Amino acid sequence: MQINSILIAEDDPHIRRVSEIALRRSGFEVAAVADGAEALQLLEDRLFDLVVLDGMMPKLDGLEACRQIKGNPRTAHVPVIMLSARTQATDEAAGLAAGACAYIRKPFNALELGDRIREICGATA
Amino acid sequence: MRPALSLRTLLALGMFAPGLTLAVLANWSHRPAVLVAAVAGGWAAGWIVGLRELRAVRDATRAVERLGDGELSVSLPEIGSAEVRALARAINHVGATASRREDQLNAALDDAATQRDLFSSIINASSDGLLLYDTDRLLVAANVRCGELLGFSVQELLHTPSEVLRANLEERTAAPAIYQDQLERHFQKADQPYQDTLVIEEPRRRVLRRYSCPVINHRGVQGRVFTYTDVTAESDLDQMKSEFVSTASHExxxxxxxxxxxxxxxxxxxxxxxxxxDRELLEISLANTERLVRLVNDLLDLSKxxxxxxxxxVSTMRVGALLDEAARGVHVLATTREARIVTNLGDGAESMVADHDQILRVLTNLLSNALKYSPTGSLVHLSARDLGDAVEVAVEDEGPGIPPEQVDRLFRPFSRLGMQERQTSGGTGLGLAISRAIIEQHGGRIWWERRPPRGSRFVFVVPQPDARRSAVTAVGDRAVA
Known part of the structure; x- marks a missing residue:
């Protein structure tokens, strides 16, 4: 599956900004928002090839946002990757159950982020 | 009393004979009146003497009766005939001996009571709970503290039927389902001590360290004594520490x-x-940030x-493949150190049941330590062998070894030998602490030993589940049959 555009939702402004820069430098077109609710709002206007969601966010967390994306027929086909500082196997299982195709653990390697995403999407395509 | 009556008659008759003899000697050929008087006199004298004997015998009889009733202070006058005197002496002797024995017995009983009081004072003064079981697993002693810790009075502990007590206790524990099994483990090896942790929820939550050991005398194992130590505060503190480290690491x-x-x-x-x-400054920042990330990750892992x-x-893995994977993982470091890793798989060490990634982490840590401390061009030996109920893995180097004063704190966090080395090696100082935690989570043990003639030998043992062991035993049995 060809990935060109990525929507990333991450509440920490610095991580959001470096992720955005890292992904843009890897050749993606990136939109970055601070919360799950904002991500859903943006998805109503336009579709992205991939959504990256942080696990813990203040208004609407990543798990719930993922469920809503997968529950909406218009967006259900968009792959979702979860981003989390948590490393508990149970949390990852919950993310996968909510419909995410993979988990990327924080702290991630900014230089490898783009490649990881291509790898994951290549494998799931 | 019939014996006394017949005795009296006998004595009267017996005394009649000397009276008669006296009469004959006095005046046999003269008057019959003298004869009668002599006979009567002799008979009367005999009767008086007989009476005295009779009284002595009666006293002796009463004395024996009193002895029989436990009244031991007898003292008979030694009068009368030789036989009666001997009888009195014998009875006096019996009385004296019995009386002395009674005194000794009383002293011993007093002693026993004192000892019992002392024993009870001592066990009740203990800040730990104590229970003593006999070999039939009946509770024979308990102290006040034990009652407090388990939520019973000492009387309840000692006088409630054991199965009722066990059921009541079981309900009060945090994990009633496994209570019985855990208790059984204490009795499994009758001549060995055993220790575990018991969490009681009622009457209030307590974490108890339960230690038991056999009571042994010259006749062998006489029972088992249990000690309950309240470690609630330590356990809570430990949990707080873990939670703090975990939260801080996350943050x-x-x-x-x-x-x-x-x-x-x-x-x-x-x-x-x-x-x-500027590039150099950024590179320094990056290198140290990476070290911080490793440190935070290791701290979080250790606290978890x-x-x-x-x-x-947990899965079943091939030991050979695991060792090779670990050796490959440190290949770059081995090349830099110009050292070579030699793998040696002992007989039978084929498979191991454990968490693959965690055991690999331990091996990687031990191997990279061994390489770091190895002289250039030396060998690092990586070996495994099957112990039947466990797999043993060892990593040996030809390095300088560990100074004796450092051995005890080798597996503690941040106990790396030299600060200098910590700065340059890029390690976090938590590798061995994490390794020990991983091995202990597997129910195993890790330790260091000197490797003659020089170098270190790090060894760990991972116990294997019963299923694998019984499979091995079954094969062995078949071979014998």
Whole structure:
């Protein structure tokens, strides 16, 4: 599956900004928002090839946002990757159950982020 | 009393004979009146003497009766005939002996009571709970503290039927389902001590360390004594420490993630625009950020392992493949150190049941330590062998070894030998502490020993589940049959 555009939702402004820069430098077109609710709002206007969601966010967390994306027929086909500082196997299982195709653990390697995403999407395509 | 009556008659008759003899000697050929008087006189004298004997015998009889009733203070006058005197003496002797024995017995009983009181004072003064079981597993002693800890009075502990007591206790524990099994383990090896932890929820939550050991005398095992130590405060403190470290690590990760990523991007994206010195400064920042990330990750892992919250993924793996994988993982370091890793798989060490990633982490840590401390061009030996109910793995180097005063704190966090080495080796100082936590979570043990003639030998043992062991035993049995 060809990935060109990525929507990333991450509440920490610095991580959001470096992720955005890292992904843009890897050749993606990136939109970055601070919360799950904002991500859903943006998805109503336009579709992205991939959504990256942080696990813990203040208004609407990543798990719930993922469920809503997968529950909406218009967006259900968009792959979702979860981003989390948590490393508990149970949390990852919950993310996968909510419909995410993979988990990327924080702290991630900014230089490898783009490649990881291509790898994951290549494998799931 | 019939015996006394017949005795009296006999004595009267007996005394008649000397009276008659006297009469004959006095005047046999003269008057019959004298004869009668002599006979009567003799008979009367005999009767008087007989009466005295009779009274002595009666006294002796009463004395024996009193002795029989436990009244031991007899003292008979030694009068009368030789036989009666001997009888009195004998009875007096019996009385004296019995009386002395009674005194000794009383002293012993007093002693026993004192000892019992002392014993009870001592066990009741203990800040730990104490229970004593006999070999039939009946409770024979308990102290007040034990009652407090388990929520019973001492009387309840000692006088409630054991199965009722066990059922009541079981309900009060945090994990009633496994209570019985855990208790059984204490009795499994009758001549060995055993220790575990028991969490009681009622009447209030307590974490108890339960230690038991056999009571042994010259006749062998006489029972088992249990000690309950209240470790609630320590356990709570330990949990608080783990939670604090865990939260702090989590909180540190977020800013570190952005610092790390930002430095990486700045260094790689700036091309030639950076002055050499600026690039060097950024590289120093990046290297140290990476060290911080490793440190935070290791701290988080250690706190999770110690709190038993690290998820384990146990599977059966091939030992040979595991050792090779570990050796491959440190290949780069081995090349830099110009050292060679020699793998040796002992007989039978084929498979192991454990968490693959965690055991690999331990091996990687031990191997990289061994390589770091190895002289250039030396060998590092990696070996495994099957112990039947466990797999033993060892990593040996030809390095300088560990100074004796450092051995005890080798597996403690941040106990690396030299500060200098910590700065330059890039390690976190938590590797051995994490390794020990991983092995202990597997129910195993890890230790260091000197490797003659020089060097270190790190060994760990991972116990294997019963299923694997019984499979091995079954094969062995078949071979014998």
């Amino acid at each position: 540190l990760r977020t800013p570190l993630t952005s610092v790390h990523a930002a430095l990486q991007l700045a260094l790689t994206g700036s091309g030639d625009r950076l002055a050499d010195e 392992l110690e709190a038993g919250r690290m998820p384990f993924d």
